[in-house]
Amino acid sequence: MIRVSIIGSGNVAQHLIKAFINCPDVSLEQVFSRSESAVSHLVSPDKITTDYAKLSPVDLYLIAVSDNAIAEVSSQLPFQNQLVAHTSGSVPMQRLDHKNRSGVFYPLQTFSKNKPVDFTTIPICLESQTAADYAILETVANAISKHVFNIDSQQRKALHVAAVFVNNFTNHLYEIGADICQKNNMPFDILKPLIRETAEKITHLSPKEAQTGPAKRNDTQTIAAHLDFLKTEEKARHIYEILTKSILENGKKL
Amino acid sequence: MIRVSIIGSGNVAQHLIKAFINCPDVSLEQVFSRSESAVSHLVSPDKITTDYAKLSPVDLYLIAVSDNAIAEVSSQLPFQNQLVAHTSGSVPMQRLDHKNRSGVFYPLQTFSKNKPVDFTTIPICLESQTAADYAILETVANAISKHVFNIDSQQRKALHVAAVFVNNFTNHLYEIGADICQKNNMPFDILKPLIRETAEKITHLSPKEAQTGPAKRNDTQTIAAHLDFLKTEEKARHIYEILTKSILENGKKL
Numbered sequence: 001m002i003r004v005s006i007i008g009s010g011n012v013a014q015h016l017i018k019a020f021i022n023c024p025d026v027s028l029e030q031v032f033s034r035s036e037s038a039v040s041h042l043v044s045p046d047k048i049t050t051d052y053a054k055l056s057p058v059d060l061y062l063i064a065v066s067d068n069a070i071a072e073v074s075s076q077l078p079f080q081n082q083l084v085a086h087t088s089g090s091v092p093m094q095r096l097d098h099k100n101r102s103g104v105f106y107p108l109q110t111f112s113k114n115k116p117v118d119f120t121t122i123p124i125c126l127e128s129q130t131a132a133d134y135a136i137l138e139t140v141a142n143a144i145s146k147h148v149f150n151i152d153s154q155q156r157k158a159l160h161v162a163a164v165f166v167n168n169f170t171n172h173l174y175e176i177g178a179d180i181c182q183k184n185n186m187p188f189d190i191l192k193p194l195i196r197e198t199a200e201k202i203t204h205l206s207p208k209e210a211q212t213g214p215a216k217r218n219d220t221q222t223i224a225a226h227l228d229f230l231k232t233e234e235k236a237r238h239i240y241e242i243l244t245k246s247i248l249e250n251g252k253k254l
Numbered sequence: 255m256i257r258v259s260i261i262g263s264g265n266v267a268q269h270l271i272k273a274f275i276n277c278p279d280v281s282l283e284q285v286f287s288r289s290e291s292a293v294s295h296l297v298s299p300d301k302i303t304t305d306y307a308k309l310s311p312v313d314l315y316l317i318a319v320s321d322n323a324i325a326e327v328s329s330q331l332p333f334q335n336q337l338v339a340h341t342s343g344s345v346p347m348q349r350l351d352h353k354n355r356s357g358v359f360y361p362l363q364t365f366s367k368n369k370p371v372d373f374t375t376i377p378i379c380l381e382s383q384t385a386a387d388y389a390i391l392e393t394v395a396n397a398i399s400k401h402v403f404n405i406d407s408q409q410r411k412a413l414h415v416a417a418v419f420v421n422n423f424t425n426h427l428y429e430i431g432a433d434i435c436q437k438n439n440m441p442f443d444i445l446k447p448l449i450r451e452t453a454e455k456i457t458h459l460s461p462k463e464a465q466t467g468p469a470k471r472n473d474t475q476t477i478a479a480h481l482d483f484l485k486t487e488e489k490a491r492h493i494y495e496i497l498t499k500s501i502l503e504n505g506k507k508l
Contacts, residue, residue: 067476090476108444110451110466112459117451123444149444158438159445161480165490166431166445167452168467169497170424175461175504177420184412190362190377190403191413191420192457197364197371198421199453203446205366207429212364213422222321222344226415235500236419242496243423246489250429 001027002139005055007073008064009033011111012087016064017042019119025143029058053078059136062087062105063096071095083133089160092153093127103128103137106156107145110167119144125151125159176236208250215247255281256393259309261327262318263287265365266341270318271296273373279397283312307332313390316341316359317350325349337387343414346407347381357382357391360410361399364421373398379405379413430490462504469501 004026006013013031017039020028029047032055033039036048049055055077064087065073074084074097084096085103096102104127109117124141126148128134134150141148151159174195178188201210214222223244230237258280260267267285271293274282283301286309287293290302303309309331318341319327328338328351338350339357350356358381363371378395380402382388388404395402405413428449432442455464468476477498484491 090479108448110448110455112455112464115455115458121447123447125444147444147447149440151440155438155440157479157483158434159440161483161494162431162434162445163448164467164480164494165427165434166449168465168469168501169493170427170449170452171456171461171465171467172497172501172504173419173424173427174456175465177416178461180412180416180419184409186403186405186409186413188460190379190401191416193375193377193401194362194364194417195420195424195453195456198424199449201364201366201369202425202428202449204369206442207425207432210366211422211425211429213418215422225344225411226418229411229415235503239423239496239500240415240418242493243426246493247422247426249489250426 001025002060002136002143003027003029003058004060004062004140005030005032005058006062006064007032007055007077008062009035009038010064010066011113012107013064014039014042014113015111015117015119016062016087016107018116019144023143026140030055052076055079057082059083060085060103060105060140061100067091071097074100083128083136085128085137089125089156089163092157093129094153101129101133103133104151104153104156105137105141106151108159108163120146123147123149125149125156127152127156173239176239180236211247211250213247215244216251218248218251255279256314256390256397257281257283257312258314258316258394259284259286259312260316260318261286261309261331262316263289263292264318264320265367266361267318268293268296268367269365269371269373270316270341270361272370273398277397280394284309306330309333311336313337314339314357314359314394315354321345325351328354337382337390339382339391343379343410343417346411347383348407355383355387357387358405358407358410359391359395360405362413362417374400377401377403379403379410381406381410427493430493434490465501465504467501469498470505472502472505 020026031039061084067088070086070091080099082100084100085105093102093104106125107122109122124145126137181188274280285293315338321342324340324345334353336354338354339359347356347358360379361376363376378399380391431445435442
């Protein structure tokens with residue numbers, strides 16, 4: 001059985017711990033956490049260490065800490081020639097200390113502290129220096145997810161930017177929608193089925209095919225009415241203009 | 255049993271026809287369509303008419319035609335003092351010809367031609383001139399949906415703008431994500447679980463609470479790296495800048 005240890009105790013670390021504990025094909029050997037209490041609700045005390053020197057040999061060390069701490073944590077590990085992978089979407093593999101074999105094990109999902117996730121549906125993006133190390137990463141990834149991808153650092157950078165658009169920016173548009181509802185005495189709930197259907201639609205249509213709305217139809221009258229409606233909402237109005245312009249220009253390219 | 259006739263044969267008309275046919279509490283009396291063939295796969299020939307003069311008396315006429323045609327269609331109806339409602343999100347109730355009693359019956363959803371919808375989950379926004387007419391609209395709406403709202407024309411205008419943000423603009427962000435994937439040789443599928451989770455998250459958190467990402471964290475280093483990555487993608491870069499700025503400003507307001 002393949003042996004994994006996790007370094008870190010944050011959101012991603014905790015979701016990984018839960019996934020490995022429930023996985024018959026992976027043995028979660030140890031968890032390194034600066035404070036034992038951060039993960040003591042998830043793993044038994046004998047598996048938790050607060051001392052790098054007490055990490056025992058495993059097939060894969062996963063560093064699940066904040067982006068800024070990855071380089072330093074990897075340099076503090078008191079061993080070498082082991083396989084050490086980080087779990088970040090935006091940090092190049094090369095940022096890991098070269099004394100160990102480097103890898104990336106990036107689960108592409110937005111994790112909330114208290115919300116359980118079904119890891120089998122989460123894409124895991126892998127990168128390694130050698131084919132042998134890739135095989136190890138792949139075995140571990142396949143054990144918890146059905147969607148495993150070989151993604152190099154340049155692609156991962158692109159993916160992270162794309163994720164900002166479809167996740168962070170999309171959520172910001174939801175916030176603008178919620179704001180408009182609130183200012184007009186309507187519950188945000190009224191928009192939720194539409195939000196769900198919009199996300200659902202692109203599972204069987206490309207976003208290009210799924211595009212609808214005044215900008216897509218070049219319905220200048222409705223666009224003008226909407227901009228008039230937003231005349232006192234400078235920020236939302238500007239976003240409306242920029243996105244409408246972008247959709248209109250896409251239409252012209254066809 | 256309450257009797258309804260539908261005027262129109264497009265997307266919304268067809269979805270309403272299907273909903274009423276499967277609904278035991280509403281009798282779909284007739285469908286007016288300029289061409290019989292447009293709806294002949296849905297209703298029996300004796301219920302289809304291509305002649306306004308052949309529309310028989312019912313409790314509610316629903317005009318489900320394109321926004322620009324609503325006023326004209328309502329003026330062509332050869333009867334008066336009947337309840338006539340349109341199904342549009344962006345047309346004021348007053349646009350209907352005043353010879354009949356006016357109403358609005360607006361299902362807030364994005365309809366695709368070939369994709370079945372579960373009407374019980376779709377919010378229906380109602381407006382009328384009198385309480386008696388509201389009761390009729392409400393009876394029909396409750397027969398097909400569990401989410402019925404009293405929404406006046408000014409609120410409906412706001413709702414339509416909000417819907418553009420959470421549906422049309424969100425879909426455009428999906429397209430930018432798909433575009434980035436394609437240009438970097440990755441399948442768009444890799445982003446779909448994240449898209450689903452982003453939409454799912456706001457069913458139990460407000461969008462403000464759900465906001466994550468570099469802009470939310472004021473992570474200027476990652477933002478700079480992303481803008482650098484997008485340096486040859488002028489349009490996506492501009493959208494990245496505007497939405498990042500908006501999220502950053504929201505953060506400062508807290």
